Amino acid sequence: MLTIKTSSIEDAYQIHLQIPEFENRVPLEEFRKKLASNPDQRIIIAYHDQKPIGYMVSYDRFKDGSIYCWMTGVIPEARGQGALKAMMLDLIDWAKNKNYQELKIKTRNVRRAMLNFLVKNNFNFLEVEQRKLLKNHRILLIKKL
Ligand SMILES: CC(C)(COP(=O)(O)OP(=O)(O)OC[C@H]1O[C@@H](n2cnc3c(N)ncnc32)[C@H](O)[C@@H]1OP(=O)(O)O)[C@@H](O)C(=O)NCCC(=O)NCCS
DSSP states (O other): OEEEEEOOHHHHHHHHTTOTTOOSOOOHHHHHHHHHTOOSEEEEEEEETTEEEEEEEEEOOSSSSEEEEEEEEEOGGGTTSSHHHHHHHHHHHHHHHTTOOEEEEEEETTOHHHHHHHHHTTOEEEEEEOOSSGGGOEEEEEEEO
């Protein structure tokens, strides 16, 4: 059974370390720093039975009435079972209760599963930040809550 629980940043980071696509790993210290200066935050873990399989870290980055989903991932062997969907629903519920009006998220051209998810779930494209490699262009998406 899939469940979602709030978590410490240290526990969420343990799952971050198991996502092979994140090869240039953001150090735990950067997670801590970002979150320390942005106290309105939601850190969650998805569990399959008792096993932690995914994480999502969100915070009030833009101070414009939107909540920002900063990092998320599901371990490879647990993908395709709705963990991302469940974490996103949890975030949306929480954000609506806190009167956020929009959800923002940044991803990259290379993150095709994530892009699929975002398009299918009615996010709109807002901005593209160019990088040297096309696959690394950052894409900012937004959804009204
Ligand atoms: C993106 C990621 C979090 C998806 O997690 P997941 O738990 O497998 O996703 P879900 O099972 O909840 O899938 C939800 C929807 O996303 C889309 N999706 C997920 N994986 C997909 C894939 N491999 N190809 C196409 N669409 C996909 C589908 O629309 C799916 O809905 P459906 O099953 O009804 O078709 C996971 O693949 C991952 O961790 N990838 C590497 C890290 C990453 O890219 N993180 C995002 C950074 S912004």
